[in-house]
Amino acid sequence: MLAPLSTAVIVVSVGVLLVAAVYALLDRLVNDGLLAALALLEVALIVQAFVGVARIGQLPAERATFAAYLFSLPFITPFTTLLAIKEKTRWAMVTIGVGAFAVAVMTVRLDQIWGARG
Amino acid sequence: MHVAEPTAPDHTATGPGRVIVALYAVMALAATGRSSVQIAEYFSRAPLAYVLSAVAALIYLVATVAIIRGGWRAVRIATVSCAIELAGVLFIGVLSYAVPRLFPDKTVWSHFGSGYGYVPLVLPILGLWWLRRFRTARAPAAGPG
Numbered sequence: 227m228l229a230p231l232s233t234a235v236i237v238v239s240v241g242v243l244l245v246a247a248v249y250a251l252l253d254r255l256v257n258d259g260l261l262a263a264l265a266l267l268e269v270a271l272i273v274q275a276f277v278g279v280a281r282i283g284q285l286p287a288e289r290a291t292f293a294a295y296l297f298s299l300p301f302i303t304p305f306t307t308l309l310a311i312k313e314k315t316r317w318a319m320v321t322i323g324v325g326a327f328a329v330a331v332m333t334v335r336l337d338q339i340w341g342a343r344g
Numbered sequence: 345m346h347v348a349e350p351t352a353p354d355h356t357a358t359g360p361g362r363v364i365v366a367l368y369a370v371m372a373l374a375a376t377g378r379s380s381v382q383i384a385e386y387f388s389r390a391p392l393a394y395v396l397s398a399v400a401a402l403i404y405l406v407a408t409v410a411i412i413r414g415g416w417r418a419v420r421i422a423t424v425s426c427a428i429e430l431a432g433v434l435f436i437g438v439l440s441y442a443v444p445r446l447f448p449d450k451t452v453w454s455h456f457g458s459g460y461g462y463v464p465l466v467l468p469i470l471g472l473w474w475l476r477r478f479r480t481a482r483a484p485a486a487g488p489g
Contacts, residue, residue: 293381328370
């Protein structure tokens with residue numbers, strides 16, 4: 227099933243977004259805890275890509291769009307995390323937040339396509 | 345001790361610049377994904393819209409790389425990309441409302457980027473604002489300050 231996995235992705239990415247907001251307010255930088263959460267999110271996104279591709283046959287339409295979302299998603303957090311690690315101001319947390327927000331929005335879209343199947 | 349305020353940014357991809365790079369990279373990814381799917385799967389449905397999506401994707405990519413690279417030449421390239429983007433999103437935005445039959449399917453820029461939370465409209469303005477300080481501060485002929 228894709229639904230529990232994508233729900234988990236949305237929950238973790240919103241969690242990362244909230245932690246980034248709190249860290250930005252406290253003027254804290256990327257630490258091990260946040261990195262662990264981001265790693266967890268990345269693992270979930272990669273698993274989601276494999277599971278999604280394996281089950282793509284169940285979709286009656288929009289398969290290409292679905293696949294594009296599946297493959298794009300795992301690239302976002304590593305890139306924004308790399309940018310944020312090198313930043314020593316609170317802009318690091320805004321960068322993390324942009325990545326987490328994009329992942330959440332795209333996963334919601336992915337879920338909508340999946341939910342629309344016959 | 346580090347200072348949280350962006351006092352003297354030394355590179356286009358530091359401080360707020362990192363957020364702009366992140367936003368540009370996400371838009372580049374989104375526009376590339378959308379345009380390649382559209383062109384590969386159903387090009388004939390709305391050729392103009394899909395070609396525009398591809399053009400937008402390319403411009404986002406150029407802007408992303410230019411802002412990451414920095415340097416006065418990259419700043420120029422990034423500034424031109426942002427200007428084209430702003431012109432594109434405004435022109436296509438107006439056109440998509442005025443002549444909707446030209447856009448049977450959505451593009452990144454149609455309806456002023458409403459499908460992307462208006463990020464395509466706001467981002468070039470942010471980009472141009474951010475790049476301004478580097479254009480004035482870093483032009484090789486202008487000297488320091």
